[in-house]
Amino acid sequence: LKEKELGNQAYKKKDFDTAITHYKKAIELDPTNLIFHTNLAAVYFEMKNLDECIKECSTAVEVGREQRADFKLIAKAYNRMGSAHRKKGELEAAKTAYEKALTEHRTPEYRQNLSEAESAIKKAAEEAYINPELAEQEKQKGNECFKKGEFADAVKYYSEAIKRNPADAKIYSNRAACYTKLTAFDLALKDCDKSIELDPSFVKAYLRKGNVLKAMGQTQKAMDVYEKAMEIDPNNAEAKQGYKDCAVKQYSGGSSDPEEVRKRAMNDPEIQQIMTDPAMRMILEQMQSDPQAVSEHLKNPEIMRKIMKLKDAGLISMQYR
Secondary structure, rough: OOHHHHHHHHOOOOHHHHHHHHHHHHHHHHHHHHHHHHHHHHHHHHHOOOOHHHHHHHHHHHHHHHHHHHHHHHHHHHHHHHHHHHHHHHHHHHHHHHHHHHOOOOHHHHHHHHHHHHHHHHHHHHHHHOOOOHHEEEEEEEHHHHHHHHHHHHHHHHHHEEEEEEEHHHHHOOOOHHHHHOOOOOHHHHHHHHHHHHHHOOOHHHHHHHHHHHHHHOOOHHHHHHHHHHHOOOOHHHHHEEEHHHHHHHHOOOOOHHHHHHHHOOOHHHHHHOOHHHHHHHHHHHHHHHHHHHHHOOOHHHHHHHHHHHOOOOOOOOOOO
């Protein structure tokens, strides 16, 4: 025990060679104590001599079994063995060692170590599977199925393409189109969001998201998404039409009476704000006296959005292009 204490003192000072000498001497004096082996393994771990660390941990387990040592001590040896394997990049061996540690003694630390090893194994497998060329082949198969109306099969090919190239925003957008056709709107939205996350300037993903929200009856959310698409591409006809369709639906409320539609629109706080904005009132007056001014004002995305909102609410009329 005296040699062990001397080893511990040297270990704390990071005098690893001296620590090894004392721990080995302790093992010579008492080969039945597994703690000496786990302590020696800890020194090897710090020195990055991982093979010797694993070897000492194995010896510690054997000694512990023979002496019917406390299962917590055996678990500690397995856990240290797992950490050494993990540092070497031997993830499967690390996973096995952590599992054995948990079999002996369940602690949050050992569970966390196992979880991290399993995540690393999964990530490594996914990365090894990535192949953009094969992803493109699967995507083309998906495209062919989509054209034929075979949407479920298209989903299968797009899903495989995503596994092969998870950084391609277009594949998620394509799969979202399939899910929309299959009326699996929640999955379609999830794919649209992922596509946008990967490429925030990819207009088609916004359009598809807007179309899904429109189909779900979430008119205001759809308008917000179409608006975002118009910010990226102010001349996008599909975004403009989508926004217009939603606005008409939102403010008509199923009514065909123009006066009723106007009343309903004036209850909207945003429309009230637009109508009381002096700058907007001046623009609207200018548009009445000079129809050519319309095209100039529509070049400003924010003004265009406000004018479209008023028009689609039935409060103004103009030639829409």
